[in-house]
Structures are given as structure tokens and as C-alpha cells.
Amino acid sequence: MSMIHIDPMEKRWLWAIGGMLAVFWGVQIYFAAAENMHPPSNVEATNSAKLHLEGEFAESNLGVKKQADGSYLVTMVAARYGFYPQEIEVPAHTPVKFRIASFDVLHGVHVPFSNMNTMVVPGYVSEVTTQFQSPGSFPMICNEYCGLGHDYMYSKIHVTAGKS
Amino acid sequence: MSITAEHAAGLAASNRPTATAVQAIGNKLGLWNMWVAFAALALGLPMGLFQAAERSGFFPGIENTAVYFASTSTHGVLLAFVLTTFFTMGWGYHAMAHSVNKKPFFGWTSFWVSLIGTVMAAIPLLTGYASVLYTFYPPEMAHPAFYLGATLLVVGSWFWVADMIIGFVQWKKENPGKPVPVIMFMFTMTALLWGWTSLGVASEAVFQLLPVAFGLSPTIDVGLARTLFSWTLHAIVYFWLMPAYIAMYMIVPKEAGGKLFSDEFARIAFVLLFIFSVPIGFHHLYVDPMQAAGWKLLHMFGTFMVSVPTFLTGFTVLASMEIAGRLRGGKGLFGWISALDWSNPFVLAGGLSLLMLTVGGWGGVLNASYTWDTTVHNTQWITGHFHLIFGGTTVIMYLAAAYWLWPKITGNQLFSRKMAVSQLWMYFVGMVILTLPWHMLGVYGQPRRVSTTDQYAAFPEFAQMWGLYEALMVVGAVLVVISGLMFVYNLLMTHFNKVQEADTRVIYASAIHEPMRLPGVLNSLAFWNWAMLAYMILSYGYPIVQFFFLEGHHTIPWGV
Numbered sequence: 001m002s003m004i005h006i007d008p009m010e011k012r013w014l015w016a017i018g019g020m021l022a023v024f025w026g027v028q029i030y031f032a033a034a035e036n037m038h039p040p041s042n043v044e045a046t047n048s049a050k051l052h053l054e055g056e057f058a059e060s061n062l063g064v065k066k067q068a069d070g071s072y073l074v075t076m077v078a079a080r081y082g083f084y085p086q087e088i089e090v091p092a093h094t095p096v097k098f099r100i101a102s103f104d105v106l107h108g109v110h111v112p113f114s115n116m117n118t119m120v121v122p123g124y125v126s127e128v129t130t131q132f133q134s135p136g137s138f139p140m141i142c143n144e145y146c147g148l149g150h151d152y153m154y155s156k157i158h159v160t161a162g163k164s
Numbered sequence: 165m166s167i168t169a170e171h172a173a174g175l176a177a178s179n180r181p182t183a184t185a186v187q188a189i190g191n192k193l194g195l196w197n198m199w200v201a202f203a204a205l206a207l208g209l210p211m212g213l214f215q216a217a218e219r220s221g222f223f224p225g226i227e228n229t230a231v232y233f234a235s236t237s238t239h240g241v242l243l244a245f246v247l248t249t250f251f252t253m254g255w256g257y258h259a260m261a262h263s264v265n266k267k268p269f270f271g272w273t274s275f276w277v278s279l280i281g282t283v284m285a286a287i288p289l290l291t292g293y294a295s296v297l298y299t300f301y302p303p304e305m306a307h308p309a310f311y312l313g314a315t316l317l318v319v320g321s322w323f324w325v326a327d328m329i330i331g332f333v334q335w336k337k338e339n340p341g342k343p344v345p346v347i348m349f350m351f352t353m354t355a356l357l358w359g360w361t362s363l364g365v366a367s368e369a370v371f372q373l374l375p376v377a378f379g380l381s382p383t384i385d386v387g388l389a390r391t392l393f394s395w396t397l398h399a400i401v402y403f404w405l406m407p408a409y410i411a412m413y414m415i416v417p418k419e420a421g422g423k424l425f426s427d428e429f430a431r432i433a434f435v436l437l438f439i440f441s442v443p444i445g446f447h448h449l450y451v452d453p454m455q456a457a458g459w460k461l462l463h464m465f466g467t468f469m470v471s472v473p474t475f476l477t478g479f480t481v482l483a484s485m486e487i488a489g490r491l492r493g494g495k496g497l498f499g500w501i502s503a504l505d506w507s508n509p510f511v512l513a514g515g516l517s518l519l520m521l522t523v524g525g526w527g528g529v530l531n532a533s534y535t536w537d538t539t540v541h542n543t544q545w546i547t548g549h550f551h552l553i554f555g556g557t558t559v560i561m562y563l564a565a566a567y568w569l570w571p572k573i574t575g576n577q578l579f580s581r582k583m584a585v586s587q588l589w590m591y592f593v594g595m596v597i598l599t600l601p602w603h604m605l606g607v608y609g610q611p612r613r614v615s616t617t618d619q620y621a622a623f624p625e626f627a628q629m630w631g632l633y634e635a636l637m638v639v640g641a642v643l644v645v646i647s648g649l650m651f652v653y654n655l656l657m658t659h660f661n662k663v664q665e666a667d668t669r670v671i672y673a674s675a676i677h678e679p680m681r682l683p684g685v686l687n688s689l690a691f692w693n694w695a696m697l698a699y700m701i702l703s704y705g706y707p708i709v710q711f712f713f714l715e716g717h718h719t720i721p722w723g724v
Contacts, residue, residue, distance in 0.1 A: 004428040004686070005677045010479070017475045024468045028534045032461065037535040039450040041457040043710070045717035105304050105722050106386060108451075108542050112609020112626070115538040119452045121386050122303060123717030126453040139623055143542035143611040145297055147304060147724045148229050151614045156622070 040118040040128045046101055048122040051077060057101050064088050071095040078120045079103035081153035083140050088155075090132065091162025097129045108144030111157055119144060132159040179667040180575070190261020191573045193271045197254025198566060200279060201247045202652055205559075208242035209648040211235045216598070216641035219615055220634040232615035233295040233724070240298030241289060244554070245317060246282050248404045251562050252358075253278070253324045255407060256351045258569065262670040263345040266331035274323035281316025284309050295724050297613065299397070300365075300373065302389045305721040308377035315369045318362050328355035329689065336688070343682045346427050347414050347672050353434040354406040356689055360442050360696055361403055364395025376721050383718035387454035388711040394445035395704060402441040402470075404554055406434070408517065408561035412481045415568050416514035418673035420504055422488030425480045427675035431686045433480070436473035439695055440466055443703035450537045459707050464534040466703070471532075474525060478518060484673070485514065509584040513564030516592040517557050524552035527603065542613070545606020548599040555644070556595035560588065563651050570658045571665035578665075579657035587650040594643025601633035601640070608633075 031037045051057040057077050063085050065073045072090050076083050078100055090096045100109060100120050107120040114133070118126045142153035183191060217223050218232050253274060260266050268274075287309060288294040294306035332352040336344060344352075372389050375381035417424045424430065446463035449455050488511075489500025506512050527549045530536055540546065571578050578584065608629045610617065617634075620626045685691050 003681055003683050004679070005426070006428075007426065009483070010426065010429060013475070013479050017472055020475070021468060021472065024471070024529065024532075025465060028461075028464055028468075031535040035535075038457045039460060039534065039538060040453055041455060041460060042453055043456050043714075044453065045714040047716045048719055106301055110542065110609070110611065117451055117538040117541050119449075121390065121453055122719040123386055124453045137623070139609075139620065139626070141609070141611050143613075145233070145301060145613040147722075148233065148295070151229060151616050152619050154619055 040126055042125065042127040044125040044127070045123060046125050048102055048104070051101055051103055056099070059084075064090060071097065074098045076100045077103055078107040078109065078142070080105065080147055081142070081149040083109060083142070083153075083155040086155040087158070089158040089160060092132045092135050092159050093162050095129055095131055097127065100126045100128075105146050106144050107142050107146050107153070110141050110143040111138050112141070113138070116140075117143070135159045135161050179669060180664070181669060184265065186265050186267045187261045189267055189271065190258045193261075193268065193275065194254045194258030194569065195573050197250045197257065197275060198569070200275075200282075201250035201254065201562075202566065202655060204242040204246035204250070204282075205648060206652045208239050208247065209645045211239040211242075213641040213645045215239065215615075216637050219617070220638050221616060221618065222635070222638065227616060229615045230292055230295070233297070234289065234292040236613070237295050237297050238286070238289045241285060241314075243559075244298055244400075244404070245314070247559070247562070249278065249317060249321050252354065252403070252407045253321060255410075255565060255569065256324060256328055256355065258573070258670075259347050259351050259410075260328060260331045263348045263672075264331055264335040266334055268324075268327040269330065270323035270327050274320050274327070276320070277323065278317050278320030281313045281318075281320055283313070284316060285313025288313075299393065300368070300389075302373060302376070302384050302386055303719045303721050304724050305373075305377055306724075308374070311369055311373045311377050315366065315374070318366055318369075321358065321362070325355040325359045328352045332689065341681060343427075343679050343687055346424075346430055346675070347410065349431055349687070350406065350410045350413070350434050352689065353438050353692075354403065354410075356693070357399060357406065357438045357441065358403045360700075361396050361399035364392045364397075364445070365400075368392040368396075383720055385711055385718050387452075387714075387717065388708070390449060390452060391455065391704075391707055391711070394448045395442070396445070397448045398445045398467075399442040401550070401554065402437050405558050406437060407565070408558040409433070409437075409477050411561040411565040411568075412477065412514055412517065413484075414672040415510050415565060416481060416673075417484035417488065418671070419508055419510035419568070420485050420488035420514070422484050422486075422491055422673075424673040424675040425483035425487065427677070427679050428682070428686060429476055429480050430675075431682070433473040433476040435686065435692055436476070437470065438692055439699065440470040440473070442696065443699040444470060446703075446707075447532050447534075447537070450534065451541050454711075455707055459703070461534060462703060464532065467532040468529075471525070471529065474521070478521065481514065481518065485511070487676075507581075507585055509567050509581060509588055510564050512585060512588050513560050516588060517560050517564075520552055520556040520560070520592070520595065524549060524557055524599075528553065540606050542611060543606035544602045544610045544612050547612045548602030548606060551602070552595065552599040556592070556599065560591055560595075563588065563591070566651075566655060570655055572668045572670050574659055574661075575665055575668055576658055576661035577663040579654050579661050583650060583654050587647050587654065590643050590647035590650070594640050594645075594647055596640070597636055598640025598644060601636040605630055605633050605637075 062075050102120045102122040110117040116130045118128050120126050137158050139154045140157050218226050288307035294310035296304050296306045368389050372384055376384050413430045444463045444466035446460050447467045486500045489503040492503040494500030494503025567584050
């Protein structure tokens with residue numbers, strides 16, 4: 001590499017780039033390690049054609065369940081064009097684990113002003129654990145194109161005051 | 165000292181050299197390919213305006229969901245696939261003919277195969293049989309002709325990739341030890357990148373989409389399809405961006421009246437763009453359930469690495485412009501900026517493009533964040549980001565390159581330099597007014613890929629937050645479309661201009677220190693090919709192989 005010409009200004013700029021890179025990486029590593037913030041990534045296969053027959057995503061099992069440790073488990077299915085059950089209620093400042101599977105095509109779910117955002121891929125179970133920070137009623141929006149009815153695919157989540 | 169008439173005629177003749185046979189082929193291929201590209205631009209831009217207006221809700225008379233999604237799919241394919249591929253092939257062939265004087269073997273094969281593919285995909289798109297958006301989205305399936313056409317477009321471009329590599333290797337053999345001309349090096353790196361990039365989506369098409377579309381396979385693994393598409397989805401953006409960087413390195417410094425600050429750093433930027441843009445596609449899958457967090461983290465590191473060549477490019481191009489400004493008499497820390505000739509469309513485009521790159525690049529740093537992405541994923545923020553980086557930063561350089569190349573190819577003077585300058589300003593202002601509100605809408609929770617936001621009537625506080633930004637986006641879209649059509653008009657009038665161009669020589673910027681010799685890694689392809697293979701096996705090997713061990717997750721195909 002001795003053959004190439006590097007200007008002193010370029011050398012300084014390379015150090016600056018290295019510094020920025022260290023900050024970018026450092027912030028990511030810090031929040032992943034210290035705050036346990038990871039994107040939803042549970043690699044869990046399921047048979048989307050048989051979801052309704054029995055087990056976790058059968059209709060009788062859907063909805064909000066309070067767990068022994070005080071946290072909440074929400075089991076939902078995504079299907080053209082809604083998330084079922086269509087209205088759920090969970091407390092703020094409490095861990096809520098969502099488990100969602102698709103009956104049919106690709107969907108996505110996002111609750112605005114929160115990090116509850118995951119793709120719902122047919123054949124796989126999506127799992128997100130989050131805590132809602134502010135009470136209120138929010139849309140759970142389908143944020144992935146899923147067909148011509150996609151525009152109207154949403155359901156409601158009511159976040160109650162909960163523990164402070 | 166006076167110049168005689170003969171002397172003047174002699175000077176004029178040397179500035180209008182007759183093209184060699186090889187250059188004539190390069191000119192013709194360049195012209196045809198780039199006209200297809202800009203025809204796609206002229207068709208695709210008005211669709212974008214329609215979508216902005218339809219979606220805004222201010223024009224109830226034009227609301228139509230089916231037309232919206234057919235339009236979105238077509239807009240995406242025309243601008244992201246057709247404009248980019250044909251522009252890059254065209255300029256690439258032109259640059260190869262003029263820099264290393266090599267005749268392509270497959271020039272017209274690549275042109276016609278790609279064009280037939282484009283037309284074949286356009287028919288189902290325009291008739292609403294391929295409203296699956298340009299990212300394909302299985303298990304929703306389009307008409308088989310759409311996948312076949314898209315595959316042909318890619319296959320056609322592979323002939324161009326082969327031509328660029330052959331030309332590069334031939335020249336090196338004939339000129340041992342000499343540096344390959346930097347523009348040829350950059351274009352061949354772009355071609356090599358596209359070869360690697362397109363393998364992901366080509367595998368998805370050949371092994372998954374086409375068998376299902378033709379009824380040969382009853383089910384599809386959507387997780388695998390999305391993983392393969394992610395292989396293509398980020399690096400394709402660099403395939404679009406690299407020709408824009410070539411224009412920044414090769415045209416802007418020259419037109420500004422200066423020199424390229426560093427030839428070597430330009431090459432380093434291009435090899436880094438190559439190696440760090442393909443094996444990092446998982447930031448498009450951050451919130452997908454079928455890949456594990458560790459792989460996403462690995463791709464995050466590479467994603468941030470790809471900011472390095474962009475930082476290098478920004479530095480080198482700005483330094484080159486500063487040299488020009490100081491040569492023109494600019495003094496002080498910022499005086500060189502006002503000393504530059506901003507009425508020169510090529511200088512102006514470079515400046516505006518760098519501004520948009522700066523804003524859009526920082527937005528990209530946020531999207532690339534492993535932890536932050538969940539707050540903006542699939543919101544209108546993303547649409548804002550890629551329109552600013554691609555529609556703005558990248559395409560404005562395509563426009564400038566065309567203004568520069570057309571007089572040299574056709575021999576006719578640019579029809580109106582003034583119109584070019586106002587067109588570029590209008591394009592910039594339009595893009596900013598279009599995309600900054602989209603970033604805001606995304607932060608306020610508005611999803612992308614919807615044809616209406618009526619459903620939020622149930623949440624009036626959202627609709628209230630969005631109103632102003634929705635109005636701005638329509639204004640921005642109007643400006644971009646008018647400006648885009650001005651560009652095509654100016655180019656057409658140049659094509660048929662009766663006034664001859666005084667100087668048709670194709671001379672790109674030269675560096676302050678033209679390298680006499682270069683280390684092998686900055687002058688050859690083999691090392692980077694092997695490095696890419698190793699990096700791809702590391703970052704995509706297990707994540708793809710895992711699908712062959714998972715049970716029972718294949719899905720039946722669906723219509724839209």
C-alpha cells in the first residue's frame with residue numbers, strides 16, 4: 001500500500017470516520033447489551049394453514065392473558081384484513097409479550113409512538129415484548145402491503161393507566 | 165496575438181474529433197440505453213404525483229385503491245429497475261468505449277433482452293395483474309409474465325456485466341502494470357457489484373416465484389424468499405448510487421474547473437462500496453421473525469461500514485470543488501463556495517446532490533440502527549429516506565450526467581443551459597418539500613404503502629397531526645414532475661438541435677496526482693471477488709441453509 005498517495009488531510013479525515021464508526025457501533029452495542037434491546041427474532045416455524053384447528057392460535061385461545069409474574073401475554077392472529085381479537089386492553093408500564101401468526105399472506109403490525117413493530121410472515125410466529133409508556137387508544141396498523149384491502153387493516157389497542 | 169481563420173478552424177476540428185468505430189458503437193449503445201432510461205423516468209414520475217394526490221385524501225374524485233397499487237408497482241419498477249439499469253448500462257458502454265477503447269460483445273443482446281423483459285413485465289403491471297409492488301411480496305402472486313419479464317431484465321443486464329469485465333481484463337492484459345482508467349475501474353466495480361447483487365433476487369425468481377407462478381410448486385417458503393430478496397435489496401441501492409458517485413468524481417471537479425483530489429481514494433471508495441453493500445442486507449429484515457438476532461447484529465456492523473465510502477466520497481468531491489473554487493479566486497474558509505460557478509448545471513447538480521446526501525445519509529444511519537429501526541420500520545419515514553437518497557441524490561446526478569453526455573454523443577449543443585439550471589433547482593426544492601414531510605409523517609406513525617388514511621378517522625388526533633405534511637407532499641410532487649418533464653424536453657430538443665456543440669471530446673476529471681502504478685487490490689477484480697464470496701458465505705450461509713431444516717412453514721400462494 002506504500003504505492004498510494006495519502007494526503008495529511010485525508011489521514012485526519014480517516015481518523016474522524018473511524019471515530020464516527022466507533023460511536024455508531026458503540027451506541028448499538030450499548031443498548032443491545034445494557035438495555036437488552038433486540039429486534040423481534042425468534043425463528044419459530046408454524047403451519048399457517050392449520051393455525052385455526054388447534055393449539056396456541058386456535059380462536060378459543062386468542063386474546064390477553066395475565067401471567068403469574070404480573071406480565072401480560074397477548075396471542076393474536078393476523079388475517080386479511082384485521083388483527084384478531086380486534087380490540088385489546090393492556091396496562092402501561094408493564095411488560096407485554098405479543099405472539100402473532102398470519103393465517104394467509106405477509107402482514108406487519110405497528111403501534112405508533114412505540115417500538116411494537118414486527119413483520120408477520122406466514123409460516124413463522126412473531127414475538128415482541130414491550131412496555132407501553134403512555135396510556136390512550138392507539139391503532140394497531142398493518143404496515144405491510146397485504147392485498148387490495150390493506151388500507152383498512154387495523155385494530156385497536158387500549159393502554160390503561162396501569163402501575164406508575 | 166491574432167488567430168487566423170485557418171487556425172480557428174483547426175482548433176474547432178480538434179475539439180470535434182471524429183469518433184473511432186469503437187467509440188461510435190459506445191455512443192449508439194449509450195444513447196439508446198439512456199433514452200429507454202429517461203422514457204421510464206417520464207412515464208414513472210407522473211404516476212408518483214398521482215399516488216401522492218390519491219393518498220393525500222384532498223382529491224376524493226381520483227381515489228381508487230386498485231389503480232393506486234397498480235400505479236405504485238409500476239412507478240417502483242420503472243424508476244428503480246428500468247431507469248437505473250438502462251442508464252448504467254448506457255453510460256457504462258459509453259465509458260468503456262471512450263476510456264479503454266473496447267468494443268462490447270453483447271451490447272445489443274443486452275439491450276434487447278432487457279427491453280423485451282421490461283415490456284413483458286409492463287403489460288401485467290399496467291393492467292393490474294402484478295400489483296405486488298416492486299419488492300414482489302410472496303405469497304401474494306402476480307401474473308407469471310411479470311416474473312418472467314423481471315427475470316429477463318436482470319438476465320439482459322448480465323450480458324452488460326460480462327462485457328464490462330471482459331473489457332477490463334483485456335485492457336489490463338494489453339497494458340501490464342498500468343492503472344486501469346479510473347472511470348473504467350469504477351464502472352467495472354459497479355458491474356461486478358450488480359452481478360453479485362442480482363443473484364439473490366434471481367434465485368428467488370428461478371427457484372421460488374416462477375415455479376409457483378407456473379403451478380409447478382404448490383407452496384412457497386416466504387421466510388426464504390424474503391431472505392433472498394434482502395440479499396439484493398440493499399446492494400441494489402448501491403448499484404443505483406454508484407453511477408451518481410461516478411458523475412460526482414468524474415464530471416463535477418472537471419466542470420467546476422479543478423482537479424480530482426485523489427484518484428486512489430476514489431478507487432478505495434468503490435472497492436469498499438462493493439464489499440460492504442451486499443453481505444449486509446439484513447437491516448431490511450431487522451423486524452422479521454425468521455432470522456435470529458445475532459445475524460442481524462452482524463449485518464448491522466457491515467451496514468455502518470458502508471457509510472465509510474460515502475464519507476470518503478463526500479470528502480474527495482468537496483475537496484475537489486474547493487480546489488476549483490480557490491483556483492477561481494475564492495478566499496477564506498467558505499469563500500471558495502461562492503467563487504464556484506453555480507450557473508453551471510454540473511456544478512450545481514453536484515452541490516445539490518451532496519446536500520441531499522448529507523441529510524438523507526444521516527437518516528440512513530438511523531434506519532441502520534439495530535435498536536432504533538422498530539420505531540420507523542415500514543412507516544412513511546422509509547419512503548422519505550429512499551426518495552431523498554435515490555430520487556434526489558442519485559437521480560439528480562443522472563440528469564446532470566445526461567446533460568453532459570448528450571452534446572458529446574449527438575454533437576449538438578445543449579438546447580438550454582438556463583432551463584437545465586432552473587430544472588435542477590426545481591427538482592431539488594421539490595424533492596426536499598416531498599421527502600422531509602414524509603420523514604415527519606413516519607415519526608408520527610403513518611404507514612407507507614397505503615392508498616388512503618381514512619381508516620384513522622377512528623383516531624382523529626393522528627389525522628390532525630398529518631394534514632399539513634400531506635399538503636406539502638402534493639406540492640413537492642408537482643414540482644418534481646414539472647421539473648422531470650422539463651428535463652426530458654430539454655434533452656429531446658438537444659437531440660434535434662441544429663446548433664453544433666463546440667467541444668465533443670469526452671474528457672473526465674484528472675487527479676492532482678495521477679497514479680503511475682497501483683497496488684493490485686486497487687487495480688484488479690479477483691481479490692474482491694474472493695473476498696465477497698467469503699463474506700457472503702459468512703453472512704448469508706447459515707441464514708439460508710437454516711430453511712432446509714425448519715419444518716412445516718411453507719405457504720400456499722394467494723392473489724391480491
